[in-house]
Amino acid sequence: MSGVVEVVEAGLGNCIQDAGRPGYRSIGVPLSGAADRILLACANRLAGNEAEQAAIEVNLVGPRLKAVSGIVRIGIAGNVAAHVTGSNGSAADIPAWRTTTLFPGDVIAIGATRGPAYVSVCGGFRVPRQLGSRSTYARARIGGMAGRALAPGDSLPCGEVRGDPWLEFRAAAPFVHAAGPIRIIPGPQDDYFDPAAFDALLGEEFTVSRDADRMGMRLDGPALAHRADKGADIVSDGIVPGAIQVPADGRAIILLADAQTVGGYPKIATVIAADLPRLAHLAPGAGLRFQCVSLADARAARLAQEHALAAWCERIASFRPPGVIDEAALFSENLISGMIDAHAYRCAADIDLPWEK
Secondary structure, three states, X not given: OEEEEEEEEOOOOOEEEOXXXXXXXXXXXXXXXXXXXXXHHHHHHHOOOOOOOOEEEEOOEOOEEEEEEOOEEEEEEXXXXXXXXXXXXXXXXXXXXXXXXXXXXXXXXXOEOOOOEEEXXXXXXXXXOEOOEOOOEHHHOXXXXXXXXXXXXXXXXXXOOOOOOOOEEEOOOOOOOOOOOEEEXXXXXHHHEOHHHHHHHHHOOEEEEEEEOOOEEEEEOOOOXXXXXXXXXXXXXXXXXXXXXXXXXXXXXXXXXOOXXXXXXXXXXXXXXXXXXXXXXXXXXXXXXXXXXXXXXHHHHHXXXXXXXXXXXXXXXXXXXXXXXXXXXXXXXXXOOOOOOHHHHHHXXXXXOHHHO
């Protein structure tokens, strides 16, 4: 079965994202996908989906969505809350890290968020796939809703609730990313920099500048000087999300989900995959430090993160909201504890009834 959700208000810069578009970098198509793939997985798991289904990525102010047809279950993950207005005039505040089910005519308003949050729907948003993905890549106008952010009037086909529509799901606790410095692996062009530049990268604090978006973030902080005999340019080579490239002015740029596929600036280091989701939550003005780790450490961190996500998913539990009667539980109980033969009781000679005394 399928449903339809209409965008009543679009919010700011919200778009459809899934796990990304791998396999096309050789023809210049970036990976794209969720800025925080872990929270995307959380929202999807709450809604009963596979971790990589298409959801709405909310970055500043969330959208207002109306269920037009079908019964749709919404999952919310991230630092955000929502408000549901029922077609019958009812109203309820909905916290993150749980689901809520919309019937035709119901409207959900997603609030403001700090860092990316994700709004999933049971069965996923079924916008057309392009190059194997539903992710929005706005610079090339591919994926999502015609390659752009959501707009009022957009009609989003989606899945419909499977099973009991009165049963909701919630996490035992929010998913929390690891704390501490952002972990990096040197290179691939760390030999283009003075030793003092690498010392500054590891020893000083940097600040996220206002020049930040899904493509990358420029950092304010100490200038990272190139070696005089190498310079600030290389023959263009491949770039991956997490690469820290440094142009001639010495200001580091961390490339993110929508990063280009090639570049001609030396890359002093690369952020490990487990810490990429953390970068998406750093707003302009936020400070960050770096820590150098080995490739083995990076692999161990990625494995630990996957284990933490799996453990979090195992603690998702079902519940019924206040006012909803659990008929299955009700019918499973013994509602009649015993029976009395009133006629025999009345006729028994050795029983004195209280009102006959």
